[in-house]
Amino acid sequence: MAFSVFDALGDRGKPDLAQYGIKPLRLLKAGSLWPTAERAEPDAKHVRQFVSAQGPAPEYACINIEHWPLNDALTVSANMARYRAVLDAASSIWATTKLGIYGMLPVREYHPIIRKDQAALAAWRAKNDALHPLAVRVDVIYPSLYTFYPDRDGWVAYAIANLTEARKYNAPVHVFLWPQYHASGNEPIPADYWRLQLETARKYADGVVLWSPKGVGNVAWDSAAPWWLETRAFLARTQLKGPE
Numbered sequence: 001m002a003f004s005v006f007d008a009l010g011d012r013g014k015p016d017l018a019q020y021g022i023k024p025l026r027l028l029k030a031g032s033l034w035p036t037a038e039r040a041e042p043d044a045k046h047v048r049q050f051v052s053a054q055g056p057a058p059e060y061a062c063i064n065i066e067h068w069p070l071n072d073a074l075t076v077s078a079n080m081a082r083y084r085a086v087l088d089a090a091s092s093i094w095a096t097t098k099l100g101i102y103g104m105l106p107v108r109e110y111h112p113i114i115r116k117d118q119a120a121l122a123a124w125r126a127k128n129d130a131l132h133p134l135a136v137r138v139d140v141i142y143p144s145l146y147t148f149y150p151d152r153d154g155w156v157a158y159a160i161a162n163l164t165e166a167r168k169y170n171a172p173v174h175v176f177l178w179p180q181y182h183a184s185g186n187e188p189i190p191a192d193y194w195r196l197q198l199e200t201a202r203k204y205a206d207g208v209v210l211w212s213p214k215g216v217g218n219v220a221w222d223s224a225a226p227w228w229l230e231t232r233a234f235l236a237r238t239q240l241k242g243p244e
Contacts, residue, residue, distance in 0.1 A: 003238055004207035005231075006060065006174060010214025011221040020235055025174075025209055026054070026061040027102075028090065039067060042082050047089035057094035060174075062142050062209075063087065064102040070134070071107045071127055080134040087137055100140035102176065105131055106165035108144060113161045114154050121161075128165045135169035142209065143175050146182040147189055147197070155193075156200055163204040174207035179227035186219055191226035198234045 006025040007017045018024070028051070030039060035046050063086055068079035087099055106128040112120035135141070143166045145159050159175075166173045177197055181187045189197070201208040210231070212218060222228065 003202050003205075004174070005235065005238070006207060006209040008062075008176070008209050008211040010212050010218040012218055013221040015221070015223075020232070022210070022235075023060065024058065026058040026097075028061055028063045030065045030067065033063075033065065033086065039065075042085040042089070044085055044089040047086055048093055051090050051093040057097045059096075060098050060100075060140065061090070061094065062100050062102050062140075063090065066103065068104075070104050070131055073127075073130075076127075076130060080131065083134055084137050098139035098172075100138045100142040100171075100174070101134075102142050103144035105135050105138065105141050105169060106143065106162060107131070108162060110148065110158050113158050114151075125165065128168065132169065135171065138169075138171060141166045141169050141171050141173045143173065145175050145197075145201075146178045147180075147193075148182050150181075150193075152193055152196060156196065159197070159200050160204055163201075166205075172206040173204075174209050175201050175205045176209045176211050177201060178211050179225075179231075180212065188225070188227055191230045194227045195230045195234065198231065202234075202238065 005022045007022045008025045008027055009017075032050055033039075033047050034043050063083070065083070065086065068075075068082050070076050070079055083101055083104070087101075091097065091099055107124065109121075109124045111117075112124060143162050145155075145162060147155060149155070163173060163175065166175075179189050179194055181189060198208060
């Protein structure tokens, strides 16, 4: 399977990245999937109306709902059913779109991986195994592996462990990466660290989603930014060169 790169960047003034061989990813954000601030239960009718208004079906889309956690045994079954209701409503309109859910499959984990806490890791894997009834309903797995710390070896261990869990669902894995430290006030990841992340994604996943905030917190597009120059070099190595 060819490795793919997807655009979910919110940078102001960003050019059309299709010229570089980067595919668009349509994000269906929670704020658009309900008519009011009450979001306890899915609103299938509103989802269908919203998706219908978006025009032709995209090739790939990702549902971004983060208030139904899947790491609590008391609520996991009900929350999986809620996600399935949203997936069913969206796919009833976009029948050909490859759909997935942002960051929920598998449950993201970090510290037990770094500590090599075997008991905690076994419990984590069991939680992920319990998510198969939802995983069989998606077309793509979208894990999130944003960068919390400058520890590069730790990030690689975290990425490999989470992507190994993602692989268990027998669907393409497209990993979200952000070229800034998470919640850092727009501090960019050093270029060589970003290159390590892209290459790790290429080795252990089927694609990478380039993401940054849109609206509050977004930054202006910079074609000379070190992370983008590294991305251009990565695209060349993966033969998605785009224009010279």
